[in-house]
Amino acid sequence: MGELELMKGKVAIVTGAGHPMGIGCAIAKKLASLGVAVVLTDITSCEASLRASREALEAKGATAMDLIMDITQPAEVKRVVTTVVERLGGIDILVNNAGIGGGSSQLLDIKPEAFEKTLEVNLMGTFHCCQAVVPQMLKAGGGAIVNVASLCGLGAIPEIPMPYTASKFAVVGLTKALALEFADRNIRCNAVCPGAVNTFMRDQLFERIAGEQGITVEEARNLEDETIALGRGGEPEEIAATVAYLAGAGASYMTGVALPVAGGMAPGL
Amino acid sequence: MFFLLENQVVVVTGGGSGIGLTVVKRFVSAGARVVIADLSDCSELARDLGCRSYVVDVANENQVSDLMSFTVEQYGAIDVLVNNAGVFSEYKKLMETQTSDFQFCHDVNVMGIVNGIKAAVPHMNDGARIVNTSSMAGKRGAVNLASYVASKHAAIGVTKTAAMELGDRNIRVNCVCPTSVNTPMAHEEGGETMLRYEKLMVPIGRICEPEEVAAAIHFLASEDCGFINGQAIELCGGSSAGTNERAMQKLAE
Numbered sequence: 001m002g003e004l005e006l007m008k009g010k011v012a013i014v015t016g017a018g019h020p021m022g023i024g025c026a027i028a029k030k031l032a033s034l035g036v037a038v039v040l041t042d043i044t045s046c047e048a049s050l051r052a053s054r055e056a057l058e059a060k061g062a063t064a065m066d067l068i069m070d071i072t073q074p075a076e077v078k079r080v081v082t083t084v085v086e087r088l089g090g091i092d093i094l095v096n097n098a099g100i101g102g103g104s105s106q107l108l109d110i111k112p113e114a115f116e117k118t119l120e121v122n123l124m125g126t127f128h129c130c131q132a133v134v135p136q137m138l139k140a141g142g143g144a145i146v147n148v149a150s151l152c153g154l155g156a157i158p159e160i161p162m163p164y165t166a167s168k169f170a171v172v173g174l175t176k177a178l179a180l181e182f183a184d185r186n187i188r189c190n191a192v193c194p195g196a197v198n199t200f201m202r203d204q205l206f207e208r209i210a211g212e213q214g215i216t217v218e219e220a221r222n223l224e225d226e227t228i229a230l231g232r233g234g235e236p237e238e239i240a241a242t243v244a245y246l247a248g249a250g251a252s253y254m255t256g257v258a259l260p261v262a263g264g265m266a267p268g269l
Numbered sequence: 270m271f272f273l274l275e276n277q278v279v280v281v282t283g284g285g286s287g288i289g290l291t292v293v294k295r296f297v298s299a300g301a302r303v304v305i306a307d308l309s310d311c312s313e314l315a316r317d318l319g320c321r322s323y324v325v326d327v328a329n330e331n332q333v334s335d336l337m338s339f340t341v342e343q344y345g346a347i348d349v350l351v352n353n354a355g356v357f358s359e360y361k362k363l364m365e366t367q368t369s370d371f372q373f374c375h376d377v378n379v380m381g382i383v384n385g386i387k388a389a390v391p392h393m394n395d396g397a398r399i400v401n402t403s404s405m406a407g408k409r410g411a412v413n414l415a416s417y418v419a420s421k422h423a424a425i426g427v428t429k430t431a432a433m434e435l436g437d438r439n440i441r442v443n444c445v446c447p448t449s450v451n452t453p454m455a456h457e458e459g460g461e462t463m464l465r466y467e468k469l470m471v472p473i474g475r476i477c478e479p480e481e482v483a484a485a486i487h488f489l490a491s492e493d494c495g496f497i498n499g500q501a502i503e504l505c506g507g508s509s510a511g512t513n514e515r516a517m518q519k520l521a522e
Contacts, residue, residue: 175510176510176511177510179472179507179510180472180507180510180511180512180513180514181513181514183472183473183474183506183507183513184472184473184474184513184515195496197496228436229432229433229435229436229498229499230436230439230441230496230498231436231437234495234496235495235496238493238494238495238496238497239496241493241494241495242494242497245488245494250481250484250485250487250488251481251484251485252481253447253473253477253478253481253504253505253506254485254502254503254504254505255472255473255506255507255510256472256505256507256508256509256510256511257502257503257505257509257510259497259500259502260497260500261494261496261497262496262498263436263496263498264432264433264436264441264498264499268499268500269429269432269433269499
């Protein structure tokens with residue numbers, strides 16, 4: 001459709017794109033398929049898989065870059081943004097996808113350092129990227145930011161680490177505040193709130209729950225699937241489609257929205 | 270593929286004007302086979318667009334049932350139902366409303382959706398999509414519009430419940446919640462204050478265009494967004510997030 005053609009030639013940064021089966025990589029693929037030049041970023045330990053994903057995109061004719069970026073380091077984020085602007089001419093879309101799980105769900109077991117680390121990545125990392133990219137968007141006359149929050153950013157869910165929930169609520173808050181500040185300068189900022197998505201992070205969750213409750217991983221998965229109206233977890237590609245929609249011109253009246261992509265699951269219902 | 274609706278059979282109620290007509294045109298260009306369902310005769314429009322049309326009052330359960338049978342006769346299936354037909358209430362204070370005001374909005378804005386879902390679902394394959402038109406008036410109050418507000422809140426409740434109940438057939442049900450949309454309905458007499466207020470208070474600084482609602486409906490009707498279910502999508506220009514500085518300054522003036 002018309003507005004998707006408008007995606008051609010745009011430049012997007014997708015953070016946390018290192019894991020080949022993760023949401024970030026699926027977002028990069030989706031945007032690339034719409035003609036967006038994509039910059040995949042992640043931390044050093046993902047260097048090899050980042051490069052492989054970039055090469056796979058290039059093999060399909062996409063313009064792509066892979067850059068190591070630790071979003072908790074503002075100076076490093078600024079350097080990467082400068083590099084992208086020099087190489088690709090600007091940044092139209094920022095997808096803040098990088099995030100970590102957050103450790104324990106039990107108040108008395110949470111180490112303050114683990115809580116701080118979760119906030120440092122999920123919240124402050126998102127903030128650093130916004131602060132570095134927004135000036136480029138202002139120069140270009142606009143842009144779109146999509147933050148990958150979580151259904152946990154709208155309500156608490158049993159078994160999900162408290163620091164994670166707190167950090168994602170904060171990301172939703174940041175999303176809304178940023179949306180208001182830049183609404184009349186043509187920068188839109190929205191959040192997607194994925195529910196249960198079939199990634200390694202979900203597998204890790206079930207392994208932990210299975211261990212704690214003496215059930216199998218498959219049983220743990222079924223228990224959660226039953227709480228979803230569609231009776232299944234989502235796929236990374238389904239999150240990616242929503243990110244592409246929110247980043248595109250079709251969503252030109254949407255800003256400051258936190259959109260659940262969860263198949264029909266509390267607290268998104 | 271993204272957003273393609275090639276050969277998909279779509280019923281759009283209230284498809285003869287406003288948001289509905291914009292949706293119809295968009296779906297036709299995405300390759301869908303569309304039935305324009307409207308209170309008025311849209312046969313000429315349908316001929317021009319290569320669609321079918323059907324005259325229906327969505328508040329009438331039997332007529333809606335006939336609409337779905339007609340669609341299946343014409344096209345063999347129903348893949349997408351857009352319950353878009355709606356009415357607006359007169360502007361009046363809650364203390365001045367009559368039961369009939371609420372009944373008027375309820376019959377079309379709520380029962381129109383219920384009738385549509387009940388009549389269409391038996392004809393739908395697993396994996397079909399239903400998109401309803403609610404409003405930001407379904408998410409918050411609006412002065413002098415109590416009956417409309419109540420009906421649009423109810424539309425969201427019906428949407429969420431249908432999503433939960435139809436999930437086991439993988440039929441997804443969502444709705445869109447626009448602010449005032451630049452259609453004839455928004456420019457009806459008595460709404461001038463409301464329009465001025467919305468232009469002032471919406472952070473983006475303008476009301477919503479029908480194309481922007483149609484794009485959201487299109488996205489929800491597509492197979493690409495297969496994991497969005499039971500949602501009321503806010504097309505609010507930032508207003509659900511709060512008030513921005515420009516609006517506050519203008520208010521202070």
